[in-house]
Amino acid sequence: MTHDTIDGHGAAGIRRAAVVGGGVIGAGWAARFLLNGIDVAFYDPSDSARDRAHAVLAMARKAWARLYPGSSVAEGHLVFAPTLADAVRDADFVQESLPEIETLKRNVLAQIDAAAPADTIIGSSTSGLLPSRLQADMRHPGRLVVGHPFNPVYLLPLVEICGGDQTTDATRDRAAAFYTRIGMQVLRVRKEVDGFIADRLLEALWREGLWLIEEGVATTSELDDAIRYSAGLRWAFMGTFLTYRLAGGDDGMRHFLHQFGPALKLPWTKLVAPELTDALIDRIATQSDEQAAGTSIRTLEALRDDALVRILNALSQVGPDGYAAGRTLNDFRAARALADASTPDPDGLIVSYQGHVLDEWIDYNGHMTEHRYLQVFGEATDHVLALIGAGDAYVRAGHSFYTVESHIRHLGQVHAGDAIRVRSQILGHDAKRLHLFHTMTGADGTTVATSEHMLIHVDAQKGASAPILPDVQAAVAAIGDAHAALPRPAAAGGSIGIRPKTP
């Protein structure tokens, strides 16, 4: 995998982004930036943009809670800028996601160029317009680069980077480093070309599909079935060429080309876009309505996100390091763990979880239900374990910590959407044991709950307790000794019981 250096060329210094154009894609970018702790100034004159941004952010939070559980990266702040100039004035990075109209984009890009600081990179989300044309009216054209994402931007990792004639190498590199830093898989387009790489492939398939509908060969639903029950499943991790290498049997690609290459001359495909007459549009839209069978766009988006999260999580477990997008996910998890480890806390505790209460965590009493506290505290524990070097790789190598005792105290209430934060203290440790205390606070800093856990170190293959490995032991000792100097929580070691009332 090409993994651009994370903080090369100042990408680590990007703290404020501007999103210009906040539709499907702009809102997705805003969510990805915010969930990476980057502040976002959002500009879109449409009345519905604000609601959409919040809705997309809520979906993204849900998905990220399942991809990066326990992460302590604090969400960035979102502001809705009244004007374009306000949005970009202090931005370290601008992402343009205006409608796919060249004249509009050129005009607004020139305005962004005039208002943004001179060293700010400007990324365009265009699906296929040529960057050489988009940068033509800019005074500093060298800083424009296409960063073409995929919907939903907060989940799909690919971003195609394509520069125009005047784009500098430094701009390409800085954009690549920045997109990598926010968890994306960068694909650098070697030569400027309409539609870049992925959309040329997607368009070819789409053209053929439209032709098949026009000819009455298949409906939208049959075309989708043809993909989702077959090639779509293997595309998710092997793409076309690796898949066809296997289809060539033991002789691989060479045999495949000899066997199936001649069909290209027949040819099977038309690849001509049919005329989109009103009648054809009606036919496709009606078939699409029938296919959706009344399921709303929001419900389909939730289904899509659920499936994507599961696929990404599954791919992250293939092979020692994850496979395809699963590998990108693992690399990003490791990078986030480093960022988590450096989250400062004024009291010297470990910031082990920062997030928001999700809708599905709410019970019939209207507040976060009890087992979700254990989930959050469990993720906080995982964060501490990763910090001392007992994360995924340690577990894969057969070593782990098991929790043998827990005590949760519920002291307040939190509701859907509330911000929560957990800070953790190592209260004790020895050759095999780790004693942790977590404190959960709400947005105003009030303590909502505490939890205390005893963990025992195990050799997972033997299924028996075993001494903590030396490197981890040293990390525990370093943090534990520092924490021993901090005040011990008054509730630590508390027991449960109904105490007799004093007369």
Ligand SMILES: NC(=O)C1=CN([C@@H]2O[C@H](COP(=O)(O)OP(=O)(O)OC[C@H]3O[C@@H](n4cnc5c(N)ncnc54)[C@H](O)[C@@H]3O)[C@@H](O)[C@H]2O)C=CC1
């Ligand atoms: N929808 C998709 O699947 C993908 C789209 N793209 C690209 O992303 C870009 C945006 O596409 P979508 O988000 O789908 O479009 P969209 O139509 O959902 O959103 C465009 C937004 O731009 C806003 N807008 C219009 N004029 C504006 C102005 N002067 N200043 C600020 N905002 C303005 C509109 O109010 C609207 O909210 C296009 O270049 C498209 O090719 C890239 C990847 C995928």
Ligand SMILES: C[N+](C)(C)CC(=O)CC(=O)[O-]
């Ligand atoms: C349809 N589209 C050209 C806007 C699609 C893309 O650009 C990428 C995607 O998400 O499929």
